[in-house]
Amino acid sequence: MKVLIAPLNWGLGHATRCIPLVHRYIQDGAEVWLGGTGESLQLLKSCFPNLTSIELAPLDIRYNAGKSQVTAMLRAIPQIIRFARKNRRKIKQLLESTHFDLIVSDNCFGVWSDRCDCVYMTHQLHICLPKKWSWLESAASKCHAHLYKKYKEIWVPDYADEPNLSGIQGHPAHLDNRVKYIGPLSRFEAEAKDFRSDENSNSQLSTDTYDVVAVLSGPEPQRTIFEQEIIARYIGKKDRVLIVRGKIGEPKTCITRRNISLISHVNTHTMTNLLRNSKRIIARSGYSTVMDLHVLGLLDKAELYPTPGQPEQEYLALRINSVAHQQVCCSREHQD
Numbered sequence: 510m511k512v513l514i515a516p517l518n519w520g521l522g523h524a525t526r527c528i529p530l531v532h533r534y535i536q537d538g539a540e541v542w543l544g545g546t547g548e549s550l551q552l553l554k555s556c557f558p559n560l561t562s563i564e565l566a567p568l569d570i571r572y573n574a575g576k577s578q579v580t581a582m583l584r585a586i587p588q589i590i591r592f593a594r595k596n597r598r599k600i601k602q603l604l605e606s607t608h609f610d611l612i613v614s615d616n617c618f619g620v621w622s623d624r625c626d627c628v629y630m631t632h633q634l635h636i637c638l639p640k641k642w643s644w645l646e647s648a649a650s651k652c653h654a655h656l657y658k659k660y661k662e663i664w665v666p667d668y669a670d671e672p673n674l675s676g677i678q679g680h681p682a683h684l685d686n687r688v689k690y691i692g693p694l695s696r697f698e699a700e701a702k703d704f705r706s707d708e709n710s711n712s713q714l715s716t717d718t719y720d721v722v723a724v725l726s727g728p729e730p731q732r733t734i735f736e737q738e739i740i741a742r743y744i745g746k747k748d749r750v751l752i753v754r755g756k757i758g759e760p761k762t763c764i765t766r767r768n769i770s771l772i773s774h775v776n777t778h779t780m781t782n783l784l785r786n787s788k789r790i791i792a793r794s795g796y797s798t799v800m801d802l803h804v805l806g807l808l809d810k811a812e813l814y815p816t817p818g819q820p821e822q823e824y825l826a827l828r829i830n831s832v833a834h835q836q837v838c839c840s841r842e843h844q845d
Contacts, residue, residue, distance in 0.1 A: 510537070511608065515544030516553070516615040518568055520727040521755055522797030523615045524549035526666060528556055528696040528777075530613065542609070544620065548757040555757070556696075556777075563603065565620065566595035593619035593656065614660070621659050629657035630664040632796045634688065635681040637820040650681065663687045666694040666800065674799055676828050678821060695797075695804040700781040719770075720748040722783050723791040724798070726755040731816050736771075739791060744769055751783065781805065794826035 512534050516523035524545065531553070534541050543553045543562040554562050568588065596619030600612070604624050612627045614620035621627040636649040657663060667679045669690035679690075723739050725732055736752060743750045750769045759773035775783065784790055784807055792798045794813035802808045813829055815822035 510534075510539040510610045511542070512539045512611045512613065513542045513544050513563075513609045513620075514553075514613045514615075515565060515617040515620045516549050517617045518545055518547040518549040519616070520795060520797075521549060521552055521757070522726060522795045523617075524552045525696045526694040526797045526800060527553065527613075527615055529694050529698050531557060531560075532699075545617065551757045563599075565599055565617065566592050568592045589618060596620050613664075618656050623659070626662075627660045628662045628664055629660040630666065631657070632665055632667060632675045632679045633821060634663070634665065634679055634685070635677050637678060637824050639818070639820050654685070661687065662689055664689050664691050666691055668692060674803060674828075675796060676824065678796075678824065693800040693803055695801045696777050697781055697801050697804050700777060700805070717751075717783070718749075718786045719751040719783065720787065721750045721789045721791060722787040723750065723752045724755070724780075724784075725753065725793070726795065726798075727793055727816055735793070735814070735816075740766075740769055751787075753780070753783075794822045794829065796821075796825060799825055799829065 514527050514531055514534075516527045518524075531541055531543070541557070541560055543550065543557065543560050544565050545553065545562075546565050546567045550562060550564070554560075596617065600620055600622050604622055609622075609625045612621060612625060613630060614627065615630040621629075631653075633653065634650065636646055636653055638646050638649060663685060665675070665679045665688060667673050667675045667690055673680065674693060721743065723736075725736055727735075732755065736754060739750070739752060745767060748768065752769065752771045753775055754771055754773050756773040761773055761775070763770055763772045765771075784802075784805060788810070790802065790807060790811040792802075792811065792813055794815045798813070799808070802811050808829060811829070813826045815826045
């Protein structure tokens with residue numbers, strides 16, 4: 510079996526939640542190819558250096574510096590349409606020289622073909638909008654559905670029943686019969702089952718304990734703004750703080766400024782140790798982050814802050830308060 514897995518390059522979350530899928534298909538004996546662009550593809554290539562990878566169309570969405578992203582999203586619509594069309598052409602060209610049995614697109618618009626089975630993965634079947642635009646949520650959800658109408662199946666990385674993680678976003682009132690709930694996906698799955706210290710890591714951070722670990726991701730300039738806010742909050746305080754900047758393309762060098770250390774990125778084993786040993790975790794309330802913390806059983810010590818102007822993250826941040834105390838029950842109920 511030959512499989513192409515392609516995450517959207519919009520922050521690192523789409524790529525990180527594809528990591529367990531890649532592992533599963535490799536374990537099943539499949540030949541896996543990686544598709545994508547930017548830091549998302551760099552992350553997957555660093556995790557699976559021996560797999561074949563292909564560059565898809567680039568998508569460089571930049572957010573506004575303020576609290577509203579409405580104009581940024583409106584500006585992005587023509588770019589997203591071009592992105593989907595370019596990906597469609599690239600997949601057509603690719604399939605002229607090779608064959609796939611399955612294509613899995615994690616919100617990577619245009620990555621599909623009628624020559625093989627195609628799956629679209631998303632947790633946003635229902636699109637959340639800012640309150641004053643909430644009357645357009647149904648129309649926005651239909652527009653999103655139009656982008657995945659050609660796919661054979663729609664995979665939602667969540668539990669089918671309550672308690673679940675995505676709420677209305679992954680469980681709309683009217684459900685497409687192609688939807689399959691595949692359970693939360695996290696790069697920390699193996700670590701959660703077999704937690705151990707990262708003995709093979711050459712990182713000086715592997716055995717360190719911090720009061721606060723902040724994990725950053727997402728489009729600029731909001732990623733940098735969030736980093737600066739965390740530094741301003743903790744600089745000179747008694748808390749020992751580590752900021753994992755989510756910059757895959759930069760050298761993995763740790764820089765310390767008084768009580769705050771910054772590092773571009775760390776591997777999965779080291780991140781597991783850091784998160785488990787920290788007293789507090791700070792991150793954006795992106796869905797992949799929610800899944801990661803849920804799998805590790807750490808939602809109860811997380812401070813999750815939505816990216817300004819992203820109503821889906823605002824919804825998740827509010828929902829986490831109820832999810833955190835249901836977490837143990839949820840993990841036991843859905844345990845194999």
